[in-house]
Amino acid sequence: MRKALACCCVALSFFFAPVTGFEMSPASDSVSSAALAANLTQEPDNERARAFHVLQRLTFGPAPGDIKKVQDIGVEQFIQQQLNPSNLQLEQGLQQSLSEKDALNLTPLELFIKYGRPAVKLAGGAQAAGRGAKPSVEQKKAIQKQVKENYQKLYMESASARFERALYSPRQLQELMADFWFNHFNISFDKGLDHLWVGSFEEQAIRPHVFGRFRDLLGATAHHAGMLFYLDNWQNSVAGNQAAKSKGRFKGLNENYARELMELHTLGVDGGYKQKDVVELARVLTGLGIVNRSAGTLRNLQQNSERSPMGYVFDSKRHDFGPKVLLGHQIRASGEAEIEEALDLLAKHPSTAKHISFKLAQYFVSDNPPPALIDKLSKVYLASDGNIREILNTLFHSSEFFDPQYRNAKFKSPYRYMLSALRASDADVERPALLTRFLKQQGQPLFQCLTPDGYKCTQSAWLNSDALLNRISFASGLGTGRMPGVTAHITSTADLTDMMPILSASTQNTLRDAPARLHPVLLLGSPEFMMY
Amino acid sequence: MNRREFLKNASLACIASALSGVNSWALASAAAGPGTKKLIIVFLRGAVDGLSVVVPYSDSHYYSVRSGIAIPRPGDEGGVLKLDSDFGLHPSLAPLLPLWQQGNLAFVHASGSPDPSRSHFDAQDFMESGTPGVKMTGTGWMNRLLVQLPNNHSPVRAINVGQILPRIYQGPSQVASFAPAQQNGIKQKAIDNPVLSQYFESMYGSRGDALGKAFNEGVSAHRTIKKELQEEMVAANRGAPDANAYRGFGTQMGTLFAKDPTVQLGFIAVGGWDTHVNQGNSKGQLANKLGILGRGLAELVNKLGPELENTIICVVSEFGRTVKENGNGGTDHGHGNVMMLLGGGIAGGKVHAKWNGLGNGQLYEGRDLPVTTDFRSVLATVLGEHMSISKAGLQNIFPDFVSRDNLQYLLKG
Numbered sequence: 001m002r003k004a005l006a007c008c009c010v011a012l013s014f015f016f017a018p019v020t021g022f023e024m025s026p027a028s029d030s031v032s033s034a035a036l037a038a039n040l041t042q043e044p045d046n047e048r049a050r051a052f053h054v055l056q057r058l059t060f061g062p063a064p065g066d067i068k069k070v071q072d073i074g075v076e077q078f079i080q081q082q083l084n085p086s087n088l089q090l091e092q093g094l095q096q097s098l099s100e101k102d103a104l105n106l107t108p109l110e111l112f113i114k115y116g117r118p119a120v121k122l123a124g125g126a127q128a129a130g131r132g133a134k135p136s137v138e139q140k141k142a143i144q145k146q147v148k149e150n151y152q153k154l155y156m157e158s159a160s161a162r163f164e165r166a167l168y169s170p171r172q173l174q175e176l177m178a179d180f181w182f183n184h185f186n187i188s189f190d191k192g193l194d195h196l197w198v199g200s201f202e203e204q205a206i207r208p209h210v211f212g213r214f215r216d217l218l219g220a221t222a223h224h225a226g227m228l229f230y231l232d233n234w235q236n237s238v239a240g241n242q243a244a245k246s247k248g249r250f251k252g253l254n255e256n257y258a259r260e261l262m263e264l265h266t267l268g269v270d271g272g273y274k275q276k277d278v279v280e281l282a283r284v285l286t287g288l289g290i291v292n293r294s295a296g297t298l299r300n301l302q303q304n305s306e307r308s309p310m311g312y313v314f315d316s317k318r319h320d321f322g323p324k325v326l327l328g329h330q331i332r333a334s335g336e337a338e339i340e341e342a343l344d345l346l347a348k349h350p351s352t353a354k355h356i357s358f359k360l361a362q363y364f365v366s367d368n369p370p371p372a373l374i375d376k377l378s379k380v381y382l383a384s385d386g387n388i389r390e391i392l393n394t395l396f397h398s399s400e401f402f403d404p405q406y407r408n409a410k411f412k413s414p415y416r417y418m419l420s421a422l423r424a425s426d427a428d429v430e431r432p433a434l435l436t437r438f439l440k441q442q443g444q445p446l447f448q449c450l451t452p453d454g455y456k457c458t459q460s461a462w463l464n465s466d467a468l469l470n471r472i473s474f475a476s477g478l479g480t481g482r483m484p485g486v487t488a489h490i491t492s493t494a495d496l497t498d499m500m501p502i503l504s505a506s507t508q509n510t511l512r513d514a515p516a517r518l519h520p521v522l523l524l525g526s527p528e529f530m531m532y
Numbered sequence: 533m534n535r536r537e538f539l540k541n542a543s544l545a546c547i548a549s550a551l552s553g554v555n556s557w558a559l560a561s562a563a564a565g566p567g568t569k570k571l572i573i574v575f576l577r578g579a580v581d582g583l584s585v586v587v588p589y590s591d592s593h594y595y596s597v598r599s600g601i602a603i604p605r606p607g608d609e610g611g612v613l614k615l616d617s618d619f620g621l622h623p624s625l626a627p628l629l630p631l632w633q634q635g636n637l638a639f640v641h642a643s644g645s646p647d648p649s650r651s652h653f654d655a656q657d658f659m660e661s662g663t664p665g666v667k668m669t670g671t672g673w674m675n676r677l678l679v680q681l682p683n684n685h686s687p688v689r690a691i692n693v694g695q696i697l698p699r700i701y702q703g704p705s706q707v708a709s710f711a712p713a714q715q716n717g718i719k720q721k722a723i724d725n726p727v728l729s730q731y732f733e734s735m736y737g738s739r740g741d742a743l744g745k746a747f748n749e750g751v752s753a754h755r756t757i758k759k760e761l762q763e764e765m766v767a768a769n770r771g772a773p774d775a776n777a778y779r780g781f782g783t784q785m786g787t788l789f790a791k792d793p794t795v796q797l798g799f800i801a802v803g804g805w806d807t808h809v810n811q812g813n814s815k816g817q818l819a820n821k822l823g824i825l826g827r828g829l830a831e832l833v834n835k836l837g838p839e840l841e842n843t844i845i846c847v848v849s850e851f852g853r854t855v856k857e858n859g860n861g862g863t864d865h866g867h868g869n870v871m872m873l874l875g876g877g878i879a880g881g882k883v884h885a886k887w888n889g890l891g892n893g894q895l896y897e898g899r900d901l902p903v904t905t906d907f908r909s910v911l912a913t914v915l916g917e918h919m920s921i922s923k924a925g926l927q928n929i930f931p932d933f934v935s936r937d938n939l940q941y942l943l944k945g
Contacts, residue, residue, distance in 0.1 A: 055909065123707050142755055161759060206794045230808050232808045232860065232862075235809060235859065235860040236859070237859055239859065241859070249860055249861070250859065250860075251859040251860070252858060252859020252860075253858060253859050254808055254809070254858055254860050254864070255808075255858075255864045255865070256808045256864070259650070259651075259865070261649050263653075269649070269653070275650065275897065278650075309892075364551055407533070411743075415704050441695070441711070442695055443630075443694065443696045444694030445575060450651075450803055451577075451578070451652065451806075452801075453652075453653050453790070459742065460697075460702060461696065462696070463697075463746055463749030464692075464695070464697035464707075464709050464743055464746060464750075465698065465707075465708065465709060465746045465747070465749040465751075465754075466695065466709040466711065466750055466753075466754070467695055467696075467709070468743070468747055468750055469721050469722075469723055469747075469750045469751070470721065470747045472721070472722050472723060472732060473721045473722040473723075474730075475722070476722035476725075476728060477722075504735075504739075506734060506735055506738060506739065507735050509734070510731050510734045510735045513731070513734070514731050518727075518728070518731065521722075521728065522731055522732070522735065525722075525732065526735055527735060527736055527739060527744070527747075530743060
């Protein structure tokens with residue numbers, strides 16, 4: 001059984017060491033040209049090529065034997081399994097590992113109590129010293145240590161969960177969609193309290209809805225403490241709010257969430273809204289904040305946690321009850337219900353249908369998706385009330401999806417490259433911190449995209465000379481078994497080439513010239529492996 | 533408030549672009565070498581609050597609408613560093629004050645992109661493509677600039693600090709990227725191994741597509757930068773390499789510019805300016821960031837040494853922030869901003885601006901600093917006068933743009 005990733009909280013001083021000491025090997029060490037020829041010819045559009053394509057696009061890349069498995073059940077059956085994954089069982093060890101992670105399973109308030117200020121204060125012994133007493137130097141040190149440990153624990157739990165599922169879950173499309181929607185509704189571990197909530201945000205707000213109704217997904221993200229904190233709406237209050245305390249936090253409007261909600265989450269930047277609409281939506285959203293975390297005792301906090309598992313609260317005292325007009329629609333003053341009305345309006349909007357369709361088509365088909373496909377998906381979006389599973393089903397059955405001109409034509413993001421290399425080499429990962437470090441080095445640190453637009457999935461965003469050389473270094477560490485904490489189980493060149501049906505003449509020639517033990521390095525670092 | 537000298541010059545009206553004469557052709561055709569003119573762009577992503585960078589302290593409106601976040605007047609505690617009778621510099625930018633006094637630092641206030649977008653991403657895109665309002669531009673203006681510069685075939689003609697090639701550099705000309713400073717200098721890579729390198733070259737070297745190009749450029753740039761920065765690390769070994777990544781940008785970029793005469797362009801982006809909440813004033817979030825920026829720029833100038841005479845550093849950000857403080861001690865997305873120009877060729881010690889004050893009737897859409905100078909006017913002047921780009925070349929770099937301003941006085945005569 002597959003081992004779940006060990007949660008390694010210690011910062012590692014690993015970097016990808018140069019590989020030295022290779023020697024040229026005699027020709028007999030090379031794989032025979034017959035063995036290569038069997039796998040390396042450019043394949044016609046047969047069932048095997050289609051199986052390869054759906055594995056490239058609906059999973060984080062084929063693992064050894066996967067192409068045959070898909071051929072056995074058929075491409076159509078594979079697509080339906082992936083779209084309806086509840087029958088695909090997660091291994092016991094993976095389930096167990098996921099269930100043990102606080103970052104995923106506690107509510108935002110529980111996380112605050114256990115890992116936020118209350119817990120950190122306890123660690124410093126500040127309570128024992130009495131209220132108002134200044135912490136001693138030792139206490140300060142203890143507090144700092146505890147804060148650091150909490151950060152690392154929650155980060156590595158969230159990251160390990162991502163890697164474990166992406167590497168070992170049979171529900172691969174679900175994993176792709178979790179990544180897709182997290183990016184769409186991006187929040188960042190690096191913004192204050194969100195270090196507590198990134199894992200919970202993905203688990204509670206994103207994952208339940210990845211194949212569901214877009215409106216439900218939108219609503220869940222709007223009501224999770226992680227988003228409310230990230231885009232500052234927790235402070236967004238009626239202009240000139242009289243209830244504001246001396247601190248002045250809740251004195252007036254904050255447009256941040258309202259703008260990104262339209263620009264990034266729903267309508268798209270050219271979706272037809274004006275600055276006036278940003279202000280009106282910000283007014284609608286006034287009072288939608290985070291459960292009060294400073295008032296009262298720990299017990300109060302716990303009760304609040306049960307009442308609001310996603311950590312939001314609507315404070316009508318801070319809400320703007322004036323009349324509003326959003327995108328030409330009158331929104332009558334009704335407090336919290338206004339927010340639902342606005343989200344309904346945004347989710348149903350044709351611009352949203354187009355924006356979401358564009359992003360899905362770009363993610364699954366092409367950096368420049370064909371307009372006909374976007375239209376097709378937009379129609380399904382509008383007709384199905386934003387049913388994500390139906391939109392995807394249409395996408396996977398479109399002529400564009402299987403069009404040969406779009407196959408193997410997308411450049412992998414660092415995240416996808418790394419996971420596909422680990423899957424192809426059937427790797428066990430003991431130290432997930434190596435993976436988070438690689439992603440950071442590649443400019444795509446997990447859960448740490450600072451800006452709300454999330455990471456892009458296009459070649460122009462990720463292909464550059466230095467990053468490519470660093471991928472080759474990664475391939476070299478993985479392929480030679482010199483990546484401490486990661487064990488690859490590549491048995492033969494044939495295993496790898498079986499998963500890479502399309503290799504160029506220059507790659508084939510290079511493999512013929514190179515010693516067999518370098519083949520994993522060369523294949524995982526090859527131009528073909530950069531694409532999907 | 534007085535309209536400033538800028539306005540007088542600008543009233544010459546609709547001059548077709550403020551560009552260079554005959555001599556520039558001769559210069560442009562010479563191969564790059566010692567004396568080559570250089571340009572560094574520092575992009576502050578997230579929209580820095582320009583009214584906190586160069587503060588209009590003589591305008592009472594500034595203090596009335598920013599009660600929590602205004603920077604005090606010169607001489608008051610935490611007050612601005614006086615630049616002239618109207619404007620003052622944020623106290624965290626004190627490391628730049630000597631450059632101001634030496635006449636190597638100038639500002640263009642109320643500048644920016646004419647496009648009204650308040651989207652970070654669109655506005656950054658427009659500023660990097662050099663075509664505000666046009667989304668289909670496939671290349672960045674710095675890459676188009678490279679095409680116009682004499683090609684010395686160096687792998688490090690244009691350098692980018694960071695893992696991601698920014699929009700501004702995208703296009704056919706080669707750009708070398710390297711990671712921000714690390715403790716150990718430039719990292720070893722697998723391709724430093726000669727055996728592996730040979731096989732990878734045989735897979736990538738002759739592809740002729742984007743992957744092959746990235747590979748070939750990466751290998752040659754890695755070798756050049758590694759050699760130059762490692763020599764520097766050894767030479768400067770008395771002090772440990774700076775752990776502060778932002779100071780690192782000054783050190784690395786400055787070192788490469790000073791050591792390698794074939795380097796012509798540099799770009800670095802510094803993020804984290806989106807201060808919607810608790811912006812602070814002389815102290816706080818924004819002040820800390822500006823402190824890092826100021827030290828980084830001062831370090832860059834220091835490393836450039838005499839090369840500062842040949843170099844212009846331009847600091848830009850996608851748009852400014854609301855004039856009025858928002859409900860959370862921060863500022864929201866606005867319009868006009870301030871640009872910073874640094875270099876030996878800059879006619880420094882001046883804040884240039886077509887400035888109408890912050891009174892209610894003067895604001896863009898009633899809330900933001902207007903853009904009274906197009907960022908392309910400033911850049912076109914720098915490119916024309918300093919980099920000797922021809923008018924035709926400028927048309928390629930900023931297509932369909934006709935400067936309404938003659939800004940030649942930004943540079944020394």
